[in-house]
Amino acid sequence: MIADYSIGLLVAFASAGVAFFALMRETDGLHRLLLTDLIEVVTLAFIALVGTDLAEALILPGLVVGVSELIALSEIYRVKEGYVRPPAAGLQIEVMESAPGILAAILVVYGIVLSGFSGGAVAGLGVIFYFLSRSHSERFELIETASGYSWVLWIVAFFVFMLLPEYWFFAVMLAGSAILVKVMAKMSLIGTMRGGPDV
Amino acid sequence: MSEIGGSDLFVLEFGDILHYYTPYTTTLFVLALIFTGLAILSRPEGQVDIAFGGDAYYAKETAVSEMRFRRFMTIACGLATMGAMGSGDIFNFTLFASLVGITNVGIVAAVKSRHVLDAAYEYGIVAMVATLPLFGGAALILATTGTLSIPALAAGGFAVPPIGKALLALGVIGEGMAPFYAAKAEMFRAPGAPYVIMCSLSSLLIFLRVVEIAITI
Amino acid sequence: MLIITRISRFVSNFQNLVALFAGACIIISLAGILSLPLGFEEQQLYPKTLDPASSLYPYDRGGVPFGTTEVVVQYPENSPYAGYVTAYLTPLSQYLADHTHYLGTTIVAHPGGIIDEILYNTRGLDTVVETSILFAAFAIASYLFRREVK
Incomplete structure (x- = not known):
């Protein structure tokens, strides 16, 4: 059990490092927003590593925080870039x-x-x-x-x-x-x- | 363990989550309360641009809907700060810190200016990725000690790993961006004085609080 | 140029803020790898017990509906009714539990069960803050969206 947890932490820390490295090198606004998802997944991995019922219950707030910040940020991005209307009226399929x-x-x-x-x-x-x-x-x-x-x-x-x-x-x-x-x-x-x- | 906050004045119990108020955190709580009250009562400043080399000036109008929205966000930010000051549970504290981060972004994002929106977007990205060190630190402390309650951790008998505390502090820096005052000056160009001050105050307060937590546990 | 001038110029440009924070996180991640191994505390709150034979697997925590069951909470004195929600099954989930072996895959979504006990009762304040975050984020998004439309 003790060894398993440390191995899991090693993987989680390594993936956090890789994800943050990607974010550091990226300069485009939209790509940065997409890369934040990579980081959210590692966050959930950290919580899941605890492996109790409590951890399972804590994943839900962790997930919701990420999703809701994504909603707000994508709307800010849309407004700041000035994308106002969708290009077409949607799909016309029977x-x-x-x-x-x-x-x-x-x-x-x-x-x-x-x-x-x-x-x-x-x-x-x-x-x-x-x-x-x-x-x-x-x-x-x-x-x-x-x-x-x-x-x-x-x-x-x-x-x-x-x-x-x-x-x-x-x-x-x-x-x-x-x-x-x-x-x-x-x-x-x-x-x-x-x-x-x-x- | 060391008690830098003094003994408990008042404990509020919500099941497994305790809210406790020591002289230290009560001071911070009252500060947040006063500023929230001021934000509710005060009217936004009117900014004036002076044209260089002449007598002309323009007064910037703040729309009523924008003012109302930013005041709402400021009050939410104040409430979140007050919650973070008293929280006696590490995970609950990280959630309050995230709420402070998102409302801070909301206060500036309502301004209709490309430059301010750019800054708000960058802060938003930082606030979003800061959830990794925040929740990661809380989960690490939970795994290595088996509890999340700050009073229980402060009672001793637990070896809290320094890396857990470091993650927690880094996460709060990301949410509040407290040391980035140089960059934060960008936000002050946004019109509406009392609301923008709330951003700085809340980040300062949650930073002071995380220092207390890191020393206590 | 002085080194301090260069640093302050880099920090003052908010376009570099994300890179700066990501760099700090990389350093902390490396420190985290160096601080391994970390011991796992065996005395955890709300531990998981697995019984593959149960129809509630992996969420079987014992107890009968409208009775209490043993839950390892932080402050038992604050939650005198802890355990009731854990043991409760809705009539539908009771039926599924009696007739199939797969209720465990969907029990999280039904009222009752250990996850609801934690989310609603003992750590209810977490969920209150969490929904407030969703509320604030949605208020920002819908404000920006509606302002554009007008």
């Missing part, structure tokens, strides 16, 4: 007209059954696919508000756990469904972020 409804419905239902963070991701994937293939006319701000309220519900669930631990069952269900709505709303917004008149 299957993109008929499939999205069915696929999105299946993914959303399965995501709600799963609930929690991964359920939100699955359901969000379905909604992204739907919005990407269809033209959208939904209210951007409305989805954002739903996401904000579910974040508040999540905080409420946290305080129930801390102050009234005997209602743990209520708190688990509240947290699970709040984070489902939150992640799904956030991901579906990505699907609508293509510019267009109605956002």
Whole structure:
């Protein structure tokens, strides 16, 4: 066990060195953004090396921090380079007209059954696919508000756990469904972020 | 072990994560609280450009939506700094430091200027890759000692590897960029005085806090 | 030119900031390799126990639903109800556990289980901060996006 951990650390430190060397040599803005992914993976490797249930639970925050900073940075990059509109109106294929409804419905239902963070991701994937293939006319701000309220519900669930631990069952269900709505709303917004008149 | 922060004044318990306040961290906490209050109350400065060689000058307008967004980010940054000051758990502290980093980028990214956006992008990349030393250091300390709680580590009996502390400190430098004041001057060209000051203050505070953590554990 | 002038000129250009930080990280990585081997502490919180015969493998931590189970937490006195979430299975996951051997592949996504215990209950504040990071990052992205559209 002791030897295994040190070997794992050796590999992780070596890959961190290689990844940072690549980042040091790179000067192009977009390539730097792509190289940060290489570094995020090594971060997760460091956490995973601990190999307990706690490590497994800590990977989720580590992953989310990387992904959310990537969202913000890519938007900053887009604005600073002045890329405003997508070049074309999207793909015009027959299957993109008929499939999205069915696929999105299946993914959303399965995501709600799963609930929690991964359920939100699955359901969000379905909604992204739907919005990407269809033209959208939904209210951007409305989805954002739903996401904000579910974040508040999540905080409420946290305080129930801390102050009234005997209602743990209520708190688990509240947290699970709040984070489902939150992640799904956030991901579906990505699907609508293509510019267009109605956002 | 050495107690540079003094004895605990107040402990807040959230399950496995404790928030504790010593005289040292309370001072930092109150500083962050005062600045957050000032940021809420104050109005943004109006910048004036003077044309060289003449009497003409232009006043730069700050749009209301931009002002509101930057104030929101400043308040979030202040709350994150306050959280980082009291946090008694290493991983929780690294998460608060990441939140400080992303809100710092947000405060400057709202400015409509190519030059400021360039700077914000570079800081954003640094803040993003700084999660490796931050989380890596926390994971290393967890693996070698079996706990993440700062009071438990401070109680002694654990051999915290120096490399873990070094990673943690480097990560906080990356998130706050505290020693890079020379480069940080770029940010001060952005209009809106109280909000930009919050960037500097928060990075200074989390840096002071990580020094305390590195010495205590 | 003085060496200090060159250094300060290099540092003052923010285009070099990433390279500077990456260089510092390479140095620390080398120091990390030199400090090996590091001992692994065997007394870990929330240890993993594996039982391939269980239908909840690899997340079987024992206990019956609506009862408690043994969880190695840092401060047991702060979480008197630790263990209830670990043992809980939704009716659907109970059905899957009774009839298949593969619930372990999907249990993380269902309410209940050891990961939910850590994420929601004992280390709930981590998740609160984590979702706040997502919230802040998304606020930046959507602000920039909507300003462009207007």
